[in-house]
Amino acid sequence: MKSRKVLGSLMAVLALGGTSFVATIPAAEASDSSCPVGASCVWTGKGYTGIKGRNYDHSSPVHESINNQGKSAAANGATCKKTRFYDYTWGNSGSFFILHSESIVGTNYRDPDLSNGAGVGDYAHENWENRVSRITYVCD
Numbered sequence: 001m002k003s004r005k006v007l008g009s010l011m012a013v014l015a016l017g018g019t020s021f022v023a024t025i026p027a028a029e030a031s032d033s034s035c036p037v038g039a040s041c042v043w044t045g046k047g048y049t050g051i052k053g054r055n056y057d058h059s060s061p062v063h064e065s066i067n068n069q070g071k072s073a074a075a076n077g078a079t080c081k082k083t084r085f086y087d088y089t090w091g092n093s094g095s096f097f098i099l100h101s102e103s104i105v106g107t108n109y110r111d112p113d114l115s116n117g118a119g120v121g122d123y124a125h126e127n128w129e130n131r132v133s134r135i136t137y138v139c140d
Contacts, residue, residue: 033110037103038078040135042070042085047112059136061089070132073118074110075099080137085118089133095123098138 033048035041044050044066053066061067067089075083081104088094097119102109111118114128 035074035076043072046071055135077101080139082138086134087131
């Protein structure tokens with residue numbers, strides 16, 4: 001009977017220890033810099049980590065879960081060579097930076113750290129971390 005209690009206590013300690021071990025391992029943030037053809041993407045973490053928001057509309061606000069929270073971005077328009085990332089939600093006005101389409105142009109299509117400037121354009125040198133509110137494709 002005593003050995004059964006000791007064995008039960010030992011099993012409980014091992015079970016708790018195993019649970020604690022699993023709970024203290026930090027979840028790895030996967031870096032996924034891919035952006036599907038026809039989409040523009042914004043991530044809430046630097047280096048393409050965190051929540052990934054995708055926009056497929058020609059011109060639309062980003063999803064509320066990433067609005068003004070973007071820290072990295074990529075563009076992969078299917079028919080337009082350029083994508084503008086705006087800091088103003090409504091309409092195509094305000095400051096913006098441009099990323100080219102990965103599938104059409106193949107260069108300057110993503111930025112892993114928006115805090116040190118982003119893409120090309122008149123406002124590209126600015127800190128764009130936590131500023132992206134709208135995305136518009138430019139077909140010229």
